[in-house]
Amino acid sequence: EWLRSWLLTGFPWLYLGNAHIDTWLSGWAPVTGVYGLSFIVAATAALMFQCLKKPFSQWRWGHYVAILLILSTWSAGLTLQSMNWSHAYGEPLQVTLVQPNISQHIKWRPEQQPITLKLLESTSAQHQDSDIIVWPENAIPLFAHQATRYLNRLNILGEESHTTFISGIPYWQPETRNNPRKLHNSVITFGDGTDSIYHKQKLVPFGEYVPFQHLLRGLIQFFDLPMSDFGPGPKNQQPLRIKKDGYSILIAPYICYEIVYPDFVRHLAKSSDFLLTISDDSWFGSSIGPHQHLEMARMRALENQRYLIRGTNTGITAIVDQSGRTLDQAEQFQQTSLTGQVRLMSGLTPFTRWGSTPILLLCLIFLIVSCSRRSRQ
Template sequence: MERIAESIMLSWGIKRMLLAFAAGALAVLALPPFNFFAVLFISFPVLVWLLDGASGSAERGLLGRMRPAFATGWWFGFGYFVAGLWWLGNALLVDANGFAWALPLAVLGLPAILALFYGVAAAVAWLLWSDGIGRIAALGAAFGLIEWARSFVLTGFPWNAIGYAAMPAPLMMQSVELVGIFGMSALTVFVFSAPALVGTKRGAVAGILAALVLFSAHVGYGWFALNRLDRTEVAPSGATIRIVQPDIDQSAKWDTAERERIFSRLLAFSAVPPREGEIRPTHIIWPETALPFLLTENPGALSRIADMLQVGQTLVTGAVRFEDGAGGTRQRFYNSIYVIDDEGQIIGAADKMHLVPFGEYLPFEAMLRRFGLTPVAETFGGFSAADRRGMLTLPGGLGAVPLICYEAIFPDLSRVPEGRASLLLNLTNDAWYGMTPGPYQHLRQAQLRAVETRLPLIRAANNGISAVVDAGGRIIGSLPLGEAGVFDVVLPSRSDQFLLIRIRQFNFGLIIAIMVVMAIFARKSKKQRFD
């Protein structure tokens, strides 16, 4: 291994770039749908060895010396995000005539921008670089902080944070309750970088031992937490949930000629009798923007919904909500959730707060529209964001935290705004991305929100993957990607064993502080040895 490490450290030019790119791309195999997390034991040691050899000329000043480390991290990140997000280009092919020109921007441009974060992480870690365990602590701290920054810089896009790669199954998801996804990202980099110490000898015993202890604690806590959940007696929710997955092709979704067929399909699936011996569903869930029209333009729709619902049943559906302009202001459209009772009355609503840039709205809209740019979801001229976040109250005394589409990837948005909720409600439409890894990655990130909050997750997706997830992140009912149908599940109960988000934030800060102290101590020790 020493010879491999030396060869990688001494690589230069195109070979160095390709090694970093390949190491980042390989790491994607740890993510859904592959879940082969062991590849990280290759990707991160390669990154460490590349950074060992990343030293700039002292004559160029601090930034000049940091440049090779930044470039190494950028190429690693570019490989990771190209291999992990290429499927975003599929959304542009739904309306290829209007958006195919932007395909390179989605497949290469966005990864190039996101790779800047990993470039900064590598450069910051290099400032505290040493030749032992301290350097993997520096790398872990830098990645933890940069993944946290990805959650809010430029509106935030923390998709596929490194920590998700270490959580392929519920047994390995429970630690996120303690440290959050950003803490898991720091620990993931530390643990999976440890084999690099074998290739350079110094600190190998301590580093490998620390990694083994952390990995064992990770798995051990998973076993403990799941057993604790199973032993804890909680009052049953009393609700039976029906998820409707209509599998509507995205190109047909807003076709006026298809409206009646789509609406009738949703009503027919919702009215399917339960299987013999099973309880009639109390709550029927349709996916994001399931209604193929504005309710205000189709006054008979609510009556048809009321006719479909039986006494005591409730429909929860994604829809576009229209708000007429007042006092000269422009009309507004919201990506919303409606709660409709068995009399066809709207008894609750929630609007999406965190919109997708360039998908649901245009940043710097006035300027960019002059250049002919429009949001990808341009059907209604772009959406407006909700002013505030609140819970939905569903019949049966259920408090639901609404997470529309990719809001589920933001841990802060799943916090309960008013008291303790009963469930997380994620309505989404991943049909934009076809039969690609995207929907699998999206589901995994939503699963982790259930573990963090210890709330069950109800997820309705247009073409999949719809699922009901318990408070331990275990899927207890689902429909696969690309399949139309329904399934009924008794709503799992929430757990009263949960940590407040501020405790996770404190633990994350503590992990970063410990790693930084380790890195500083190792850096000083190295200087003393060479002075």
């Protein structure tokens, strides 16, 4: 699973550990991360297999130790669920997540753009009592420099209502002497004067960029998808910074499937008050994909013990607490919005501090011991 997270750009989907977000093992997530849960599941299966290979009457002391180890590990997970590695501070924030439910087939058409912009603005105007209003990935179907007048109007709305807007938007970075031109999949803040920006780093192959595009583009129509020429953002980016009552609030932003990378998420989570992920899962249609995506986002909230808000185009839009529980979610494939409260969290879990390094070292030790035993045999 670890190799799959980075080999050939990585695709860390469907880990064994993700299936245990709602079981006793979830208590281990803030300690070991999702790889630790996968390790425990694999070890449990291996030990049980070794025990069941022989009739109970032929068991030796090692078989009893294996069963005891399984029971104690799972029981420890239940105990760890009550551990609070982080704590809430300050007043809760009221957030509204707008779910526009716009089909990919019409999203980028010029005639659809004013309809989309009006929908976002009118829906948001109904929630001016919220501290933060979130629009999904690439919600604004214009480049940032093309949407200046629109953003200025919303800046005024945000200043009047003391509301911060956060939205996904394509961002065009013109060519300079030191940097080539780039198109970024980005998220921006506006309305409170902070104007923070984050450029997506983990791009989806063939969806957002085409590997070896000088060879593949034009060869097959599939490789000419709209908006599939994005470039990755720099690696040293900081959390989004917004203002509330004179204080700065730091938000760790993740766009689309960036949220499924455990160690990538923890780096920004270290210095953030809560997590934000925006996505457009309409590509999945009515498949199980959006449900899996939400499940993995819940795991990130639990690993770092931070609240997480998830704004999407077609669903599943949700608010998740620091224990990975879904507090509320919007109905999928509906033009709607979701309003709830988010707590600011402080403190670091063992996983946030050290990441997957301890569990990977443990795996390495097991591999070395296993190989040495085989060589002796």
